[in-house]
Amino acid sequence: MFSQKLIIFVGLALFIAINFTAMTMSNREFLPTNGIERIFISITSPFQMVVTKTIHFTQNIWNTYFMTVLAVKENVELKKQLEKSVEIKNRYEELERENTRLKKFVNFTSSMPDTYVAAQIVARDPSPWFKTIMIDKGTKDGLVKGSPVVVPEGIVGQIIKVAKNYSRVLLITDRNSAVDSLVQNSRVRGIVKGNNEDNCSFVYTLRKEEVKEGEMVVSSGLDQVFPKGMKIGRIIKVTKIHSQLFQDIILDTSVDFNKIEEVLVFKKNR
Structure with missing residues (x-):
């Protein structure tokens, strides 16, 4: 069988x-x-x-399987190349932006007779009750308490605490900040005070004074802190109340505090 x-x-x-x-x-x-x-x-x-x-x-x-395997490998390789190209492009754009900012700093400092120290912002106060930043320069760089901090666009604030390698800066938007100021065109005087928001108030301006929206407010130099003529902000709102002695004036600051990355600190004589 x-x-x-x-x-x-x-x-x-x-x-x-x-x-x-x-x-x-x-x-x-x-x-x-x-x-x-x-x-x-x-x-x-x-x-x-x-x-x-x-x-x-x-x-x-x-053949289909073989071509699919090749396509998958090629796709992975192309993705890697694309990611690398995007990374290089981002680095280039970041360097371009930094170069533009530094050019403004160079042009600004060359027009000023005083000595400034460039510093980078390394931290921001997360609390809504305080408007401060930390910079990477301190006493070893010649900085002292009360040193004014500026950028080409205008006033940033002043140093309130200083250590060897770091300093804390009180921004002009903080409610504890005050800058003796005047309206650039009319020369009307007042004090710029922070209100813990993105704008400031221009206070102690008499109701009889003529102040218009759109005018620029600059530092007067009388507080012996900030150099005279530094931009602070532009007037965006003027309110006059007959029962009040002073006007209510709101400024839009010249400096965008959410975007600044570098600052200049004026080295004051001790």
């Missing part, structure tokens, strides 16, 4: 032999000339078609 494996082996060998014979007969030199050959071709042709289609299908699957 023949085993099942032997039957499968014989059947497979017979199938291969029939296909080989049919392919040989289909050659131009061996065209079928009798009925037996035609019967062989008729029997084997469907099997040959199935085998051929199976081979083509397998080849297509392999």
Whole structure:
């Protein structure tokens, strides 16, 4: 009794032999000339078609898989290159912005006779009750308490605490800050006080004085802290109440305190 494996082996060998014979007969030199050959071709042709289609299908699957693998690898590589290009572009843009800011500083300091120290802002007070920043310069750089801090756009504040390598700066927007000031055109005097917001108040200006919206307020220099003529802010609102002696005036500061990164500190003589 023949085993099942032997039957499968014989059947497979017979199938291969029939296909080989049919392919040989289909050659131009061996065209079928009798009925037996035609019967062989008729029997084997469907099997040959199935085998051929199976081979083509397998080849297509392999080619598709191979191309997909290559596409995935290429996509990963392109993403890496794109990320690197974006990083380089960001660095370039950041250097351009820093260069622009430093040019303003150079032009500003060259027009001032006094000595300034450039410093970077390293921290900001997160509390809503205080408007202060920390800079990376201190006593070793010649800074002292009360030194005015400015940028080309205008006044930033003054140093209230100083250590060897760091200093704390009270911004003019803090409610404890006060700068003796005047309206640039009319020369009306007053005091710029912070209100712990993004703007300031111009106080102690008599109601009889003519103050208009859009006018620039600058430092008077009379407080012996800030140099005379430094920009503080532009008037955005003027309110006169007959029952009050002074006007209510609001300034939009010249300095955008949310965007400054470097400052200049005036070195005062001890």
